[in-house]
Amino acid sequence: MRQLLCVATLLASTTALVAQLPYSSSILGVISPIAPSEGLYIADRAGGNVAVTGLVAAGSSNANVNAIALDPIDDRIWIGSSSTNQLNWIRITGTTVSQFSLFGTAPLTSINAITFDDNSNPIISQSTAASGGGVFRFDRKLGGAGVSIGSVATGTHNGVCRDPAGNLYIGMFTAAQVHKMLKNPDGSFQAPVLVGSTVTTSISGIAFAPNDGTNPDELWITTFGAAGSQMYRMPAAGGPGVAVANTLAGCNWIDYDRNFNDLLVSSQAGSDRFFQVDRTTGADTTLSTMGSGSVGTPASNDVDDTAAASTRIAPMILNGSLGPFDLELSTTAPAGTLALVGTVAPAVNVVGIGIVGANGRLSVSIPNITLTGPLAPGSLTFIAAYFDFSFNLVIGLPVPWPVL
Numbered sequence: 337m338r339q340l341l342c343v344a345t346l347l348a349s350t351t352a353l354v355a356q357l358p359y360s361s362s363i364l365g366v367i368s369p370i371a372p373s374e375g376l377y378i379a380d381r382a383g384g385n386v387a388v389t390g391l392v393a394a395g396s397s398n399a400n401v402n403a404i405a406l407d408p409i410d411d412r413i414w415i416g417s418s419s420t421n422q423l424n425w426i427r428i429t430g431t432t433v434s435q436f437s438l439f440g441t442a443p444l445t446s447i448n449a450i451t452f453d454d455n456s457n458p459i460i461s462q463s464t465a466a467s468g469g470g471v472f473r474f475d476r477k478l479g480g481a482g483v484s485i486g487s488v489a490t491g492t493h494n495g496v497c498r499d500p501a502g503n504l505y506i507g508m509f510t511a512a513q514v515h516k517m518l519k520n521p522d523g524s525f526q527a528p529v530l531v532g533s534t535v536t537t538s539i540s541g542i543a544f545a546p547n548d549g550t551n552p553d554e555l556w557i558t559t560f561g562a563a564g565s566q567m568y569r570m571p572a573a574g575g576p577g578v579a580v581a582n583t584l585a586g587c588n589w590i591d592y593d594r595n596f597n598d599l600l601v602s603s604q605a606g607s608d609r610f611f612q613v614d615r616t617t618g619a620d621t622t623l624s625t626m627g628s629g630s631v632g633t634p635a636s637n638d639v640d641d642t643a644a645a646s647t648r649i650a651p652m653i654l655n656g657s658l659g660p661f662d663l664e665l666s667t668t669a670p671a672g673t674l675a676l677v678g679t680v681a682p683a684v685n686v687v688g689i690g691i692v693g694a695n696g697r698l699s700v701s702i703p704n705i706t707l708t709g710p711l712a713p714g715s716l717t718f719i720a721a722y723f724d725f726s727f728n729l730v731i732g733l734p735v736p737w738p739v740l
Contacts, residue, residue, distance in 0.1 A: 356411035356428055357640065359671060359696025362591070362600055363388075363428075364610065364626065365401030365636035367418045373631040375399035378431065379610045381596075385624035387631075388431050395436035396424065403460065404636040405450035409650050409664045410699045414439075414458055416447025418635070423447060423460060423474060423482070440479040443468050449496045449541075449589075449636075451504070454523055454739070456650035456664070459485070461493035461506060469493055471506060471517065476650065477662055488515050488528050495542035495589075497555075499572065505531065505555055507542035514542065514555060514570060514577075521740055523653040534568045534577035536561035541589035541601075544572065548597050551615060556580075556599050558587035567601075567618070580618035584611060588634055594641040602634035610637070640696065642668040645732030647677060647720040654738040659706040666699040667720030667732065675722035680734060682716070692722070713740055 357363055357378060364377040364385075376388035376399075391399050402418035412425040421442045427435040444463045451459050457476045463469025470487025474480070486504075487493065491511025498504050504517040506528060512535070515528035538560040547553050553572035560566065563585040568577030586605025590613075593600055599613040601620070607629030612621045626634060642648070650664045665687060669675040675698040676689040688700030698720075714736035721731040 356693070356695035356697075357406065357413065358694045359640055359668070360595060362610070362637050362639040363404055363406065363413055364602055364634060365404040365415065366608070366626070366632040367400040367402050367635045369399050369632040370630060373399075373627055375401040375632070376428075376433070377626050377631075378428075379624050379626075379637075381612075381623065383624050385610060385626055386431055387627060388428060388433060390433040391426065391436070394426065394433040395438070396426075396433075397422070402635045403447045403450045404638050405452070405458075406638050406640050408452050408456050408642075408648050409666045410701070411695055411697065414450050416442075416450055416460060418446045421445050421447070423450075423458060440474045440482055442472055442482050443484075448492075448494045449507075451496050451498045453498075454502045454519070454652045456648075459496060459498075459504065461496040464492050465489050471496060471504065485525050486517050486528050488513070494539055495557075497542050497544050499544045499553065500546060505542055505544060505572075507539040507557060509539050510537050512537040512539065514539075514557065516572075522655050523740075530574075531555070531572070532570045532575050532577055534559060534570070535579065536565050536568075540587060541591075543590045543592040543599060545592045545597075545599070545615060546594075548615070556590050556592065556613075558590045558601060560586060560588075567613070569618075580613070582613065582618050582620040584613070584620050587611075589636045591637050591639055592641075593639050594643065596641075600637055600639060602637045604633050608632070608634050610634075640668075642697075643732075644668050644670070645675075645720050645722055645730050647718050647732055647735045649718060649735060649737055652738060653740045654711060655740055656710040658708075658710065660704045663702040663705050664700070665718065666697055667722070668696050669698065669720075669722035669730075670724070671696055673722045673724060675720065677718065677720040680717050680719050687718075711738055713738060 379385045400418040403416035423440045465487040472482030491508030494509035495507030502519040517525040536559040541558040555570045557568040567580040570577040601611040608626040678686040
């Protein structure tokens with residue numbers, strides 16, 4: 337295994353320099369885009385909001401980006417359409433889609449939300465249980481058809497998110513309910529259990545916000561309700577949703593930003609805009625307007641808010657598998673710094689090293705690993721670090737691998 341890890345050092349410099357979404361910027365998706373909009377925008381905290389071109393030209397059958405998520409390991413952007421059953425991924429260079437891949441297919445038309453499990457396998461939500469919808473997982477390496485991992489009997493599975501422990505939360509449109517799917521140690525999930533409900537039934541988005549010392553673990557929920565009754569916060573431990581008083585309406589997705597401890601929202605009410613919502617007061621602030629303010633229906637947004645020098649590994653759970661699997665690692669650091677990721681146990685070994693690009697990420701992949709025997713939990717310990725601009729070494733927390 338150690339010999340295999342050494343090979344990855346040769347790969348890191350190429351993966352570190354791939355152009356992609358700037359770190360701490362958001363990628364926004366739009367459905368029913370109005371020309372010249374092509375369904376994608378990049379927004380930042382300084383008021384910038386620029387259109388991304390070339391989605392259809394790169395290979396997509398349409399520009400309806402109903403669900404969007406940044407890959408937790410590499411520089412891909414995952415997208416789901418409102419008018420097909422395809423789960424795809426893209427890469428962006430500057431403001432142009434430079435690569436498109438049809439990755440898998442869901443059972444039904446329209447993918448409503450995307451998240452990831454502990455092994456960074458994509459998970460999507462769609463439709464109603466009565467029509468064969470629910471929550472589906474895709475194999476990260478193989479793609480293909482999504483496999484059902486759970487469903488709720490009533491309502492449309494319109495939103496899905498995860499907490500740091502890997503548990504899933506499902507927002508049900510028309511049912512006004514949020515359900516939790518508890519993750520088992522082996523990476524499987526238990527059946528959905530009701531967490532709470534909202535007064536407004538049209539749940540359009542859901543995000544998990546962790547305990548910050550003032551606010552507990554909670555779920556933030558958007559709906560298509562009127563101002564004052566369209567946004568809710570709900571204890572993750574269970575309880576009714578509490579309306580958040582602000583001026584927003586017509587909010588179609590919500591995302592938590594760890595770096596700023598606030599919420600980012602795509603809204604289609606009035607003009608098509610991108611908002612910041614204060615987690616404590618609930619007050620909303622317009623960050624930017626999308627295009628002319630009439631670009632279609634803003635439907636999704638995601639931001640890379642990974643902590644600096646943290647280490648992400650896929651897969652994390654092997655369950656005794658011998659492979660073959662692709663071992664993927666990444667760490668986050670300021671653009672332009674020198675970052676590295678490697679092992680500190682059972683031996684010190686640099687796996688990948690390189691200059692971090694604008695996306696704030698160094699990624700490494702070792703393909704097609706086959707083990708000679710099962711690995712015990714914690715057989716290796718990975719760690720990441722980077723040199724800041726004063727050349728001080730910033731070291732992240734160790735990550736035992738695998739967890740099972």
